[in-house]
Amino acid sequence: FGAAPSSVDAATQWLSSLNGTQIRLSPMRDRLTAKFFSAPAGCFSSRGLPLRPPAGVHLVTRSDAGAETSDGDPSPRARRKSSGYGVGEQKAAYQIPASLAATNPATLQMVWGPGTFGYSPLGLQAFRATQCPGINPSKVRFDTDHHGRFGGDNFMEGNLDTHMISAFGMNVSTLVSNTNASLSTEEGDGFGLALLDFVTGLANRAVVPHVLSLSLGSLSAYSCDLLCAEAAKTRKVSRGECEAYLQSQRQVCMFKSEAQVARINHGLMALGLRGVSVLGSSGDGGSHWSFGPFRGAGRVPSVLNEVGCAFSFPIFPSPSPYMASVGGTVWEAGDPRRPVAWEGSGGGFSWQFGRPEHQEAAVAAYLSRTAGLPPAASFNASNRAYPDMSAVAVEGTSESAPTVAGIFSLLIDARLNAGLPPLGPLGPRIYEVARAFPGEAFDDVATGNTKTSCATGFPATKGWDPATGWGRPRWPGLLEHFGSDESIRGRAAVRSR
Known part of the structure; x- marks a missing residue:
């Protein structure tokens, strides 16, 4: 019927x-x-x-x-x-030539999600016609028998991921992957197992993508445990009530345990060792939420909203040390020359993972010079800080992550054409380039805050910050410092003298 x-x-x-x-x-x-x-x-x-x-x-x-x-x-x-946030306007803001497309047939990028995740070929054709004529739909295909299901939240997510990575990684071979179509993976803690199976399975494939974009995620397991532990301390809500409520909420707590998160992190490390550059959304709830405050009347959401504003609650997987975390920007007064942090852009400090060495100088400088930080006990200032960079996110960081992923696919395409290896984990190079060549590969974004509806958050400021990372992409500098190794070799030669 x-x-x-x-x-x-x-x-x-x-x-x-x-x-x-x-x-x-x-x-x-x-x-x-x-x-x-x-x-x-x-x-x-x-x-x-x-x-x-x-x-x-x-x-x-x-x-x-x-x-x-x-x-x-x-x-x-x-x-x-x-x-005014069309693909053409965004490319102009990042100084990317509108017609720039990959030419190496080996360059490969991927988006992934479980449940109803997929994309509509007809929708991609429509997006091509209205937004980006250079998209090559024939280069986009599914890599499993699960093609998603129209009407699901993750299907819309898959459409967005596919549109943006195909538009910014034009003519790159693109895999749309759904390795677990169970509905338990769509919103609850079945997601964590699906992600674990995916990253470990992908690391063992004969051929892996050069770039993987992951837009889906939720509060980390540590964040969810902390949220319920602090809620129980109020004696207004039991831990069991809190945990049951969180599992009833869409995509808020989707990981079973810190141990599961650690295993996923190891899988991401394995992908990096295979040469995969993994990028992910920094989240849409600032430094406090998965998406936003808990809605509805009653004891449980009221208490959780109080606790939610009292601490930083990082998401996962984007703050993994083996991923590049992508935050969100918008344009003040619609002017692409005036980027500011999107109000929902996720950012902060992981509770579980230590800070990698390449972040030390930038994060220490931020913490020492920035006024108006959240209370010291509300976050772990010694751990992995995120995001690393940002892009337009009027549709959330699920838009910005595949956008930046597509851009890095073009950089890897240039590297392959020059006989260079792919980039692999991006973190160390992002921070080295941003420090050594300020303003060349990233436009600084110094306006915004991750507080959302709460009293405190992490302010954007000059240099790296937890609202927008190092800022938004600048194609000429990215091409010079990521598409080639000359500038990095030059720095190494200077240091060795």
């Missing part, structure tokens, strides 16, 4: 291309609903009806002045294209 999947997919992508958000399919598969906060000029007729719908689509519209999304904020998916 209802419409055929191909018809539903076509109508969904058409609504999305008009900046439709909260697109929902009815249980009878005979009706799609969507909200519109804005649309590109010319998309609506004088009577308010969108022009040229797909065959078989009949329109019923309603105008709600001042309407908002369920969280009280216009959906970021509704803001992007109509607010």
Whole structure:
């Protein structure tokens, strides 16, 4: 009964291309609903009806002045294209030539997610037509039999990941991977096992990607344990009540234990040893949340919101020492020359992993010179700090991570063409380049804070900070210092004298 999947997919992508958000399919598969906060000029007729719908689509519209999304904020998916954040505008901001595309057939990039994670080939074609004509859909394919399921949260995530990595890593062979389609992996702690199986399995494949982008994650296991331990101390909520509540929340606590997180971290290290550059989203809840404060009335969310603001609660896997963590920016007043930290950009300090040596100088400088830091007991100032860099995140850091991943795929393409090896783990080189050649590979972003709805967070400042890392990409400098080894060799020669 209802419409055929191909018809539903076509109508969904058409609504999305008009900046439709909260697109929902009815249980009878005979009706799609969507909200519109804005649309590109010319998309609506004088009577308010969108022009040229797909065959078989009949329109019923309603105008709600001042309407908002369920969280009280216009959906970021509704803001992007109509607010000047298209792919072309972003590439111009990063000084990336619009037509720049990979030329080496061996260059390989990948996005991954479990559950309903996948992408729509029709949607990619629509995105290509409206945003990035240089995308080569024939270079994008699934690498497992799990192709996701339309309507799931992770399916939308997979679409976004695929669009952005294909747009910024143009003409790079792209794998869309879903290695576990169980629904238990979509929102709860089944995710951790799926990620563990994936990273360990990938490290043992004969061929591994040069770049892997991971947008999904949640609060780390340590963060979830700390949250419930502190909540139980109030005597208003038991630990059992807290743990049960967190598992009822979407993508808040998706790891079983610190031991599981440590095993995933070892898998990420193994990928690095195979030469894979792994990048991940720094999170969408600042330094306190997975996405935002807990909603609803009652004892449990009220207590958890108090505790949530009292401590820093880092996510995982992005703060792994073996990943490059990507935060988020927006443009002040819509001006691409004025990047500021996106208000939800995740950042802070891991509770579980020590700080790698390459971070020491930059993080120590930040901690010593920055006023307005959170209370010292609310975070571990000795541990891995994140993010490492940032990019536009009007759709969250699930947009910025695959964007930067695609950019690094092009850098690796240049390296392969020059007979150089891939980059592998990016952290040491990011910090060396940023210190040695300030302002060349990254535009500093010194405005913003990770506090979100809380009283304290980590302020953005000059140099590295936990709001935007070293800042946003600058293609000419990235190409010079990552696409080639000459500048790094030159520094090594100077040090050896």
